[in-house]
Amino acid sequence: MHIPDRDESLLARFDPREYAALLVRARVDSVMVYTQSSTGLCNFPTSVGRQHRAFREREVLTPLLEELRARDIEAYAYYCVIFNNQAYRDHPAWRCVPRPWLMDRDFHGPRYGLVCLSNPEYAAVVLAQTEEILELYAFDGIFFDMTFWPGVCLCPECEARHLAETGKPIPQTIDWHSRDWCRFQELRERWLEQFAAELSGTAKKLRPGIRVFGNFAMGLGDWTYGMSHDLPDYQDFLGGDFYGDTADQLLVGRLMQGLSRSKPYEFMTTVAEGLTHHVSQKSPQRLELLTLSSIASSAALRLIDAVDPRGTLNPSTYELIGSLYSKIQEYEPYLGGDPVEEVAVYLSDYSKVNLAENGQSVTSGSLGFAPPPHVLAARGALLSLQQAHLPFGVITRRDLGRLAEFPLIVLPAACRMSLEEVQAFRDFVRGGGALYASGNSSLLETDGTRHADFLLGEVFGCRAQGELRGANCYLRPLDPELVESIAPQRYLSLQSEPKAWPGIIALAENPGGRVLAGLTLPYAYPEEGSVEDERWCSIHSDPPWKDTATPLLVMNRFGRGLAVYSAADLESRSHWSCRNVFTALVSMLLQGHALRFTVQARRETWVTAFHQPGEGRYVIHVLAPLAPETATIRFRLPEGKRLLSVTLAPSGQRLKFQIDPERNVVIEVQVTSRLATLCLRYR
Numbered sequence: 017m018h019i020p021d022r023d024e025s026l027l028a029r030f031d032p033r034e035y036a037a038l039l040v041r042a043r044v045d046s047v048m049v050y051t052q053s054s055t056g057l058c059n060f061p062t063s064v065g066r067q068h069r070a071f072r073e074r075e076v077l078t079p080l081l082e083e084l085r086a087r088d089i090e091a092y093a094y095y096c097v098i099f100n101n102q103a104y105r106d107h108p109a110w111r112c113v114p115r116p117w118l119m120d121r122d123f124h125g126p127r128y129g130l131v132c133l134s135n136p137e138y139a140a141v142v143l144a145q146t147e148e149i150l151e152l153y154a155f156d157g158i159f160f161d162m163t164f165w166p167g168v169c170l171c172p173e174c175e176a177r178h179l180a181e182t183g184k185p186i187p188q189t190i191d192w193h194s195r196d197w198c199r200f201q202e203l204r205e206r207w208l209e210q211f212a213a214e215l216s217g218t219a220k221k222l223r224p225g226i227r228v229f230g231n232f233a234m235g236l237g238d239w240t241y242g243m244s245h246d247l248p249d250y251q252d253f254l255g256g257d258f259y260g261d262t263a264d265q266l267l268v269g270r271l272m273q274g275l276s277r278s279k280p281y282e283f284m285t286t287v288a289e290g291l292t293h294h295v296s297q298k299s300p301q302r303l304e305l306l307t308l309s310s311i312a313s314s315a316a317l318r319l320i321d322a323v324d325p326r327g328t329l330n331p332s333t334y335e336l337i338g339s340l341y342s343k344i345q346e347y348e349p350y351l352g353g354d355p356v357e358e359v360a361v362y363l364s365d366y367s368k369v370n371l372a373e374n375g376q377s378v379t380s381g382s383l384g385f386a387p388p389p390h391v392l393a394a395r396g397a398l399l400s401l402q403q404a405h406l407p408f409g410v411i412t413r414r415d416l417g418r419l420a421e422f423p424l425i426v427l428p429a430a431c432r433m434s435l436e437e438v439q440a441f442r443d444f445v446r447g448g449g450a451l452y453a454s455g456n457s458s459l460l461e462t463d464g465t466r467h468a469d470f471l472l473g474e475v476f477g478c479r480a481q482g483e484l485r486g487a488n489c490y491l492r493p494l495d496p497e498l499v500e501s502i503a504p505q506r507y508l509s510l511q512s513e514p515k516a517w518p519g520i521i522a523l524a525e526n527p528g529g530r531v532l533a534g535l536t537l538p539y540a541y542p543e544e545g546s547v548e549d550e551r552w553c554s555i556h557s558d559p560p561w562k563d564t565a566t567p568l569l570v571m572n573r574f575g576r577g578l579a580v581y582s583a584a585d586l587e588s589r590s591h592w593s594c595r596n597v598f599t600a601l602v603s604m605l606l607q608g609h610a611l612r613f614t615v616q617a618r619r620e621t622w623v624t625a626f627h628q629p630g631e632g633r634y635v636i637h638v639l640a641p642l643a644p645e646t647a648t649i650r651f652r653l654p655e656g657k658r659l660l661s662v663t664l665a666p667s668g669q670r671l672k673f674q675i676d677p678e679r680n681v682v683i684e685v686q687v688t689s690r691l692a693t694l695c696l697r698y699r
Contacts, residue, residue, distance in 0.1 A: 017050040017323045027070035030327030036083030042334040043341040046090045051149045056102025064144045092157040093149050099162045104129025110138040114379050116167025130166050133211045134173040143218050150222040157227035158219050164234045165242040168378045190373045198464040205244040212250040232256040238368050238388045245365040245412045248275045255282030259290045267395050269313045270410035282316040294322050307340045308691045312624050312637035314351045350635050350665045353626030356612050357409030360422040361397050366432040366462050393428035393588035400595045405615035405623050416440040423609045429455030429585040434462045438471045445475050446575030450605040454582040476581035477529025477572025483519035486542030488558045491568045495532040501600040502593040507560045510584045521583040525565045529572030536560045617647035634696040640687040650680040657698040665693040
């Protein structure tokens with residue numbers, strides 16, 4: 017309902033009773049009610065803002081909440097924080113300066129007015145309107161949208177705030193090797209956290225027990241959004257609206273699963289193709305897959321529908337939503353529990369940066385669009401683990417105290433690391449853990465201190481000597497398992513985009529660990545060549561030419577543990593051969609460890625497992641986008657537990673199972689309609 021009131025017909029036909037009736041048909045158990053929107057207009061009587069004129073003569077929120085209460089539907093208030101067109105127009109001094117580049121290019125950029133939370137007058141308005149909403153209406157919860165920095169703000173209030181806390185002006189140039197720049201980023205994150213704490217405190221003071229959360233959608237965005245992994249401390253659970261593919265849902269779901277203070281976390285997405293579409297809906301098949309993947313992730317699913325500008329609704333859309341939610345209702349008794357995760361991908365909020373931006377102005381229009389290389393690497397690692405059907409999850413610096421719970425941790429191109437993180441990973445491997453690390457991991461501290469060699473060098477068993485130059489080089493497998501993983505290829509191409517980061521790290525010869533793969537260079541490397549000099553040997557490509565003694569993959573025994581270091585971020589590269597090498601390295605690191613479960617199924621199939629000790633069962637979800645599918649699952653129960661039965665949910669149909677010589681439960685399941693949920697009861 018981000019609808020203005022310039023035209024008197026806008027929202028004039030919104031009928032709260034009709035809306036509530038459609039929600040019943042949609043089978044919802046929770047609805048988000050717009051009390052205000054990105055327009056800045058309030059849908060309730062306010063003394064510190066402007067009310068939408070469609071609701072000045074008729075109050076709609078009270079009858080709507082009455083209808084929802086009568087139908088046992090919980091209600092969350094929606095409030096938009098930094099996007100506020102009314103405040104932007106009425107109070108130019110409150111604006112973000114310069115106009116954030118995000119809104120110049122995303123969506124319909126010129127339509128959005130961005131205001132700064134550092135301005136005490138605007139912050140006071142947000143808090144006052146929050147008080148008004150919760151004094152007028154008995155909401156069950158409140159959702160604060162757009163709680164992120166849309167760009168680097170250099171307004172007078174931010175400048176004054178930074179000067180007061182550091183004694184220095186805001187740096188004008190991005191430099192992740194500078195203490196001043198790194199300190200500025202820390203402050204941006206802390207200012208956002210402080211305001212989130214004020215919002216939550218205000219809501220809970222007025223309505224003790226109310227549930228508060230904000231939009232964590234930009235939690236995977238780069239540094240410009242200022243969303244640290246401490247922000248969830250001020251939210252009762254995590255949620256956000258996402259519009260990517262199932263791979264993005266996989267990554268953000270695992271992240272929110274680990275960071276959310278309570279469960280379930282909430283996955284939101286539009287029924288339409290995206291926010292810029294109004295009538296073009298996602299296909300029924302895609303919506304069904306999103307619904308089933310939410311079940312498989314034990315996540316709450318909130319579907320977003322856009323109200324027509326006049327306030328009318330499309331009943332057919334709510335019938336469609338009802339058909340989707342009916343599936344969730346069938347599975348609700350089987351949702352929840354502790355996820356079974358043994359391979360952990362480490363996601364660093366410190367590393368959501370691109371070092372290639374060093375030297376750019378803070379007002380550069382090219383910032384904030386390309387996903388951070390670290391996030392791309394984490395995403396690729398998760399996809400490979402999912403396709404290998406390994407039990408995996410996402411951990412953050414909030415989990416440093418529990419690293420030993422995981423047999424294997426993936427550290428994907430974590431370019432900025434704190435000394436606390438470095439020590440935690442060193443102790444993890446020394447104590448017997450297995451670690452895969454890549455790229456610039458541990459070369460740069462979070463305060464900007466740059467090191468010539470890895471802080472984790474003794475763990476990796478190799479030494480850094482800068483970065484390789486040139487647009488292309490090759491990985492030459494030396495280990496027989498890796499040779500087999502890319503056959504019939506003999507080399508792995510490691511092409512780089514211009515100004516790509518992380519670059520491929522140049523390693524010193526004769527490392528302390530065992531070399532699994534070496535570096536091979538193309539003809540005349542690193543020169544690209546031209547028509548005049550012919551410093552190339554094939555006009556279309558750069559074939560392998562010179563094998564070197566420089567390592568690219570090193571395996572090292574450290575303490576009681578094992579580490580593999582890759583000079584290139586193999587996990588972020590989508591070519592099948594890179595994925596195969598990464599998966600082979602994971603298998604090598606896991607040798608000798610009996611996983612809780614393994615699966616034989618198509619690569620596209622998702623398999624997740626949750627332990628529900630209160631119910632005395634494990635629940636395994638098999639999501640097969642290419643159903644029909646036959647999946648074979650081997651699951652190992654904890655020592656001393658005996659399996660009683662395996663049933664399909666929600667039907668209760670009993671399935672046959674076997675116990676193999678290693679005492680794994682072996683189950684073959686036919687997935688006929690994309691999702692099969694198995695309940696393994698034990699005693």
